[in-house]
Structure formats: C-alpha cells, structure tokens
Amino acid sequence: MLYLPVLVMGVLALGTYWLVRSTPVVEHNAPERVRGHEPDYFMHGFSVKSFDPAGKLRSEVMGDVARHYPDTQWLEIDAIRIRSFDAEGRLTTASANRGLTNEDGSEVQLIGNAIVVREAITASKGKPEQVRTEYRGEFLHAFMDTEQVKSNKPVELRRGKDVFTADAMDYDNVQQVILLRGRVRGTLTPTTR
Numbered sequence: 484m485l486y487l488p489v490l491v492m493g494v495l496a497l498g499t500y501w502l503v504r505s506t507p508v509v510e511h512n513a514p515e516r517v518r519g520h521e522p523d524y525f526m527h528g529f530s531v532k533s534f535d536p537a538g539k540l541r542s543e544v545m546g547d548v549a550r551h552y553p554d555t556q557w558l559e560i561d562a563i564r565i566r567s568f569d570a571e572g573r574l575t576t577a578s579a580n581r582g583l584t585n586e587d588g589s590e591v592q593l594i595g596n597a598i599v600v601r602e603a604i605t606a607s608k609g610k611p612e613q614v615r616t617e618y619r620g621e622f623l624h625a626f627m628d629t630e631q632v633k634s635n636k637p638v639e640l641r642r643g644k645d646v647f648t649a650d651a652m653d654y655d656n657v658q659q660v661i662l663l664r665g666r667v668r669g670t671l672t673p674t675t676r
Contacts, residue, residue: 631656
C-alpha cells in the first residue's frame with residue numbers, strides 16, 4: 484500500500500509520455516512557397532470593358548491570349564487591341580503584337596508593331612478641330628488616364644500629312660506638347676487653301 488501512489492504516478496507518467504509521442508506535430512509558420520513569375524490564370528479570345536459612373540464605355544481591351552501574373556499584378560496580352568474614350572467621347576485606338584497592362588487598364592505597354600491612333604475631330608462648322616494623329620514604333624508606353632504616350636525606342640509620328648521620326652518621344656495630349664529626342668527628322672506638308 485505504501486508504494487501504490489508511486490506506482491499509479493509512474494503509470495500516469497508513462498501514459499502521458501506515450502500520448503505526447505503519438506500526437507501529430509503541428510507545423511509552426513511554415514514558410515510560404517515562393518512564387519516565380521508564373522501566370523495564375525489565362526484568357527483566350529477575350530474582351531474586357533470598363534465603364535464610367537454614367538454607364539458610358541470608357542475603354543475596351545481585347546486580345547488573343549492573356550496571362551495574369553500575381554507577382555506583378557499585370558496582364559500580358561498577345562495581339563492586343565485597345566479602344567479608349569476620353570471625357571469628351573473622343574476615340575483613341577491602339578494595337579501591338581504584345582502588350583502589358585495593369586489591372587485597371589490605365590497604363591499599357593505596347594511591344595512589337597505598336598500603333599496608337601487618335602482620330603480626327605471636326606468642329607461644328609465642318610472644319611477640323613484636331614487632325615488624325617498616329618504613333619508607330621516597336622515600343623510605346625501609353626498612360627490612358629493622363630493621355631500621355633512615351634517611348635525610348637525609335638518612333639514615327641504622323642499628324643495629318645506631316646511625318647516625324649525620332650529616337651525617343653514624350654507626348655502629352657492634354658498639354659498638346661510633344662518632345663522628340665535623338666535624331667529627329669520631319670516632313671511638313673503645306674495645307675491647300
């Protein structure tokens with residue numbers, strides 16, 4: 484009887500030891516798997532439209548194949564085509580072999596045979612208010628919200644019948660200012676009266 488409490492305590496200690504050994508181990512703060520630059524979803528033959536608060540079409544992005552990369556939150560689009568309307572409803576179109584765009588479509592990088600076109604605008608009396616403007620190059624970086632187009636690669640600008648080429652370009656449509664850098668060449672065609 485004297486040793487019975489010691490014996491019970493020994494059995495309980497062995498039972499506790501067995502229970503701890505047979506319980507699965509909980510992983511504490513396992514390191515998150517490092518993701519590389521791999522797409523998390525694809526879209527084929529798609530069209531994505533965004534609208535302003537009044538319900539008017541603001542922009543439409545179309546393409547053959549799109550890949551979304553979660554590490555950068557950018558879409559890479561093959562055969563990209565874009566239609567964008569400003570606050571006055573003026574249309575700007577863009578296309579390229581490949582494009583990169585952020586989630587809201589406010590910033591677009593056009594790569595390979597890039598073309599951005601702002602159509603001519605006619606005033607109420609039939610006179611042209613703004614002539615057709617076209618930008619061509621292997622790389623164009625368009626900012627849709629601020630209406631800017633930039634490129635650090637050779638570009639060609641056609642404004643009406645006038646043609647300019649340069650090694651780099653910064654264009655601000657709101658300010659109506661274009662900065663051409665590098666070897667700049669231009670052909671100005673006089674207007675007929």
